[in-house]
Amino acid sequence: MSYKETLLMPKTDFPMRGNLPNKEPQWQAKWDKENIYKKVQERTKGRPLFVLHDGPPYANGDIHIGHAINKVLKDIIVRYKSMRGYHAPYVPGWDTHGLPIETALTKSGKVDRKKLSVAEFRKLCEEYALKQIDRQREQFKRLGVRGDWNNPYITLTKEYEAQQIKVFGEMAKKGYIYKDKKTVYWSPSSESALAEAEIEYADKRSPSIYVGFQVTDGKGVLKGDEQIVIWTTTPWTIPANLAIAVHPEFEYTVVNVNGKKYVVAKDLVDTLTNELNWGNVDIEKTLLGEELEFVETKHPFYDRKSPVILGEHVTLDAGTGCVHTAPGHGEDDYIVGRKYNLEILCPVDEKGVFTDEAPGFEGIFYDKANKLVTEKLEEVGALLKLTFITHSYPHDWRTKKPIIFRATEQWFASIKDFRDELLQAIKDVKWYPAWGETRLHNMVKEREDWCISRQRTWGVPIPVFYGEDGEPIITDETIEHVANLFRKYGSNVWFEREAKDLLPEGFTSEHSPNGEFRKELDIMDVWFDSGSSHQAVLAERDDLTRPADVYLEGSDQYRGWFNSSLSTSVAVTGKAPYKAIISHGFALDGEGKKMSKSLGNVVIPNDVMKQLGADILRLWVSSVDYQADVRVSDKILKQIAEAYRKIRNTFRFMLGNLHDFDPHAHRVSMEELSEIDRFMLVKLNELIEKVTSSYEEYQFSPIYHAIHNFCTIDMSSFYLDIAKDTLYIEKADDVRRRAIQTVLFDTLTALVKLLAPIIPHTMEEVWSYIDGVDEDSVQLTDMPKTSEIPNAEALKTKWENIISIRDEVLKALEDARKEKVIGKSLEAKVVLYPTNDAKSLLSEAGRLEQLFIVSQVEITNDKDQAPNEAQSFEHVQVVVQHAEGETCERCWNVSNEVGKHEEHPTLCSRCFTVLTSTE
CATH class of the missing domain: 1.10.730.20 (Isoleucyl-tRNA Synthetase; Domain 1)
Incomplete structure (x- = not known):
């Protein structure tokens, strides 16, 4: 037999083989058919609620590895919580407004914006966004992410937009919303203002120039024959120069270089002597910056004054200690310019092209003007030196092109007005990792305001009306009415109707005695869209609650969604919209380099799932310090x-x-x-x-x-x-x-x-x-x-010691196998010479043959009596021999009892007993 x-x-x-690329879709189809998400929710209903609020990915293009990391981490948490005594719904969301969708449509070649009304174009944007959502939804589901995929939240829906209007209205009611002409990040390539969260830094080659401004009125501290030297890497802003800033507490020196006199910071004289090849330098006078206040210089090529003003922002890190100031093109410049009642001159239009406010440069793109301005400075004798440098410079994160600082009229949310509440809310949140608290705290601590208006088409309009006197009108009545219109018709109604048809019936205002109104045409920053989700989703939906237990996103969201959500929530409710923040890092290639299509080192989730399966991708996410x-x-x-x-x-x-x-x-x-x-x-x-x-x-x-x-x-x-x-x-x-x-x-x-x-x-x-x-x-x-x-602890200690002995025996067996003493371990007999402690443990370890996977075990004298050929270890000395007897045909153990049973002569006694008792 x-x-x-x-x-x-x-x-x-x-x-044995997972065959995941083929099997996973089958499981997902089964889950869809059985509506496993609904079953899980029904099973856990009544348990304590746990809400992980989904930060909405942008609805454009296939998902990338960052999306995969993010969604898998969220899914792991939600699945765990639903198996750990919680009711854990998961509502996925999408961010759907903004420039990339506008750009995608116009670049497709199928849409001619000039032939479309704003409302018609917006409708196409909506259709495009919804198609992208369907595309991404299937890819997220393919990752195995479980959620309410049939009822996601989408920032373009009527209900969402209506709640967003209410958030804006509540912030306006508290005095946090205002309009002003300020210097903001401006993207000529997008023709729109940008928020700080929409800025990324990249290297840029820029001209570096030193320019002398001739003193025309020394106010008794300078003689009038000096030049105050400035340094800038943006020559194109010189036409907008209105002042020179010095630090009140720094020392400044008048130096004489071959008969020409220059004013620079005392601590930078040596550096500038080398930089400008001055040679012999005679110091004629030293004075404090505050003494230079209101000294007048002449603009290098325009007939206007450029006074010296004081600014705490001036540093000695680079340049001359005398800072070229153009209030229309720099944040610090704007702030100090307001202090001195300077004009906020901005001679560059929304496309980055000079206007007639910059005579001699009209119609020229700002970047091309660098060369022309430099040539003009050289022509008038004001250029001291021109070189080029490569430095980190802010770029539009969508178009990847450089931005400028530009003074325009914009809508702002005043962060400084409720900053203390924000900082307290940050303290009340639990942070993973802990440094996240410091990071967001520092961002909020320094933030004055948030530019929330955009000069684009595809987004939620700013719900403001203007009276005949130009004054903005935002009231509880108008906000409630617009919110209700949006809930019924969607935000496209703003662009389909005239202002009077968007106002409550019979609405009157002291700002419009004749009943004439106009509407704001700017839209809201997309970060205001997604940042309103605590109101539009958590407070709106019955299956969720505010604050959420967790927000989980990439570490870039400290300046993005974490920040905008906190700002709107604290402004409206006085509290953070989340109890905890979890952030994850970015995906790099195997060598730690940033992924790039040009380098060919991009890992695409869809490809991984086709080749290895989603579970491999998910297991990788779980294996790293995310x-x-x-x-x-x-x-x-x-x-x-x-x-x-x-x-x-x-x-x-x-x-x-x-x-x-x-x-x-x-x-x-x-x-x-x-x-x-x-x-x-x-x-x-x-x-x-x-x-x-x-x-x-x-x-x-x-x-x-x-x-x-x-x-x-x-x-x-x-x-x-x-x-x-x-x-x-x-x-x-x-x-x-x-x-x-x-x-x-x-x-x-x-x-x-x-x-x-x-x-x-x-x-x-x-x-x-x-x-x-x-x-x-x-x-x-x-x-x-x-x-x-x-007796769990005692049992654990005992068996960990037994395993240590076993490891020593297995090592001896492996050595014996290498030396051809035995083949398989079942051919072995081990003779052990243990310590007293080891002997005691082995006596209680059960069948030692099974423990060591050998045929025979003999425990003999104490360890110190072992023969010379024994291998010595800490607990035991081991002699490995070939086992005595014949190999049992059934169990493959070597035994002296094989052949003793006539009915089954090739079996050992143990197998004989098992076989005959079974028979």
């Missing part, structure tokens, strides 16, 4: 795939050895478990506690490493290796075998639950193969709980 057929070998249809920048490449993902394979094989082994186990009928009691079984449950308890604690702290890499190590070391290399002998060879209902199966069942179900938030497709597949579980889906279960193990 074939004795192999009498062994209880593993049996399972659970495949709060810092993370590295990803094909090589790294293949390493993760190998780790996945090992974990999957561990599950497959456990499933295979539970093929004849019914937990309701075959489970053994705690008293029937052996020490090694209980020890493994202690290890399982430790794993559950570590994983749970890590989930609670939003730390996922410790989970990945702990479970990977448990599967590969604690299970595969230890317990499962030892258990095979019993599982395969003993009869089916042997109590020892059922004990191991009990441990395997509890371990398997616990591991599946612990990993379900991270690799949901694979864990759902494993769950479908487990006999004896009551729930149809692992998503409808709760996280595992630890079990009560008697």
Whole structure:
């Protein structure tokens, strides 16, 4: 007969290969059909609410690796919370207004804006955005992200826009909204003002010039034959120069260079002597900056004065200590210019082209004017030096082109008016990582106001009317009426109707005695859109609540969504819209370089899912310290795939050895478990506690490493290796075998639950193969709980010491195998010379042959009596010999008892007993 057929070998249809790219869509289709999201919500209804509020990605283009990191992290948290005693809805959202959609439409070649009304063009923008949402929604779902995908929030919907208007109105009511002419970030390429969050820095090559302004009235402190020297990297702003700023407390020196006199900061004389090749320098006079106030100089080529003014913003880091001041083209310039009642001159239009306020340069693009202005300065003898430098310069984050500072009339939210409340709200939030608090605190601490108006078409209009006297009109009545119109018709109604038809019927105002009104045509900053989501989503929807428990986004959102949400929420409610902030870093390539299409080092989530599967991508996300920048490449993902394979094989082994186990009928009691079984449950308890604690702290890499190590070391290399002998060879209902199966069942179900938030497709597949579980889906279960193990600590200490002895024996066996003393370990007999402590431990360790996976074990004298050929270790000395006897045909152990049983002469006594009792 074939004795192999009498062994209880593993049996399972659970495949060795994951085949994730093909199987995952099948699971997702099943989840969609069964509406697993709804089932989960129904199961957890009534539990404490946990809300992770989705920061809306922009609805344009395929998802990138940053999207994948973000959405997977959110999904892990929400899935965990729903299995940890919470009701955790997840409502995905999209940001849908703004320039990229306008640009995408106009660049497509299918849209001629000149032939369309504003309302018609906006309708096309909406259609485009909704198509992009459908595209991205399928890609997010392909990642395995579970959520209310049929009812997302979208910033272009009527309900959202209506609530956004109310946020604006409430801020205006409190006096936080105002209009003013200020110097703001301006993008000539977008023809619009930008918020700080829409600025990124990149290297730019700029001219660097030193210019002398001739003193015309020294006010008694200068003689009038001096030049005050300024330095700038923006020559094009010289036509807008209205003053020169010096620091009141710095010392300034009049230097004589070959008969020409220059005024510069005293501490910079040596540097400037080298920079301007002055040669011999005679110092004629030194005085404080405050003494120079109101000294008059002449603009280099215009017939106007340029007085000296005082400014605390002046530094000695670079330049001359005398700062060229153009209030229309710099924030510090604007602030100091207002203090001295200077004109806010801005001779550049929305396209970056000079107007007639800059005679001689009309119609010239500002960047091209650099050369012309420099030539004009040289012509009049004011240019002291021209070079070029490459420096970090602000760019429009959408068009990637340089921005300028430009004074225009804009709408602002005054941050300084409620800054103290903002700073207190930041203190009340929990931050992951902790430095996030300092980062946002510093941003808010220095912020004066927020430019919220944009000169674009596709966005939520600023709901302001103007009277006949030009005064803006914002009242509770107008805000409520406009909000109701938007809720009914959407914001396009603003562009479809005249101002009088957007006002409440019979509306009157002291600003318009004749009843004539006009409407604001600027739209709101998109950050005001998404920043209003706490009102438009959390407060609007019945299944959510404000404040949310968590906002989770990339670290760039400290100046973006985290910031705008905080500002609008504190302004409206007095509190932050979130209880906790989690931020993650950016994805770099395998060498730590920034990803770039030109470098060819971009990892595309859709490609990864087609090649390896979403669960591999998700497992990678869980494996990294996401709060810092993370590295990803094909090589790294293949390493993760190998780790996945090992974990999957561990599950497959456990499933295979539970093929004849019914937990309701075959489970053994705690008293029937052996020490090694209980020890493994202690290890399982430790794993559950570590994983749970890590989930609670939003730390996922410790989970990945702990479970990977448990599967590969604690299970595969230890317990499962030892258990095979019993599982395969003993009869089916042997109590020892059922004990191991009990441990395997509890371990398997616990591991599946612990990993379900991270690799949901694979864990759902494993769950479908487990006999004896009551729930149809692992998503409808709760996280595992630890079990009560008697004398757990003592048991753990004891068996960790036994494992140390085992490791020493296995090392001796490996050396013997290399030296050809034995082949397989079952060919071995080990003779042990232990220490007294080790001897005591080994006497209580059960069948040592199974522990060491050898055929024979002999424990002899004390360690110090071992023969010379023994290998010496800390706890034991080992002699490895070839086992005595014949190999059993059934269990492959070597035994002297093989051949003693006539009926089965090739079996050992143990196999003979199992076989005959089974027969």
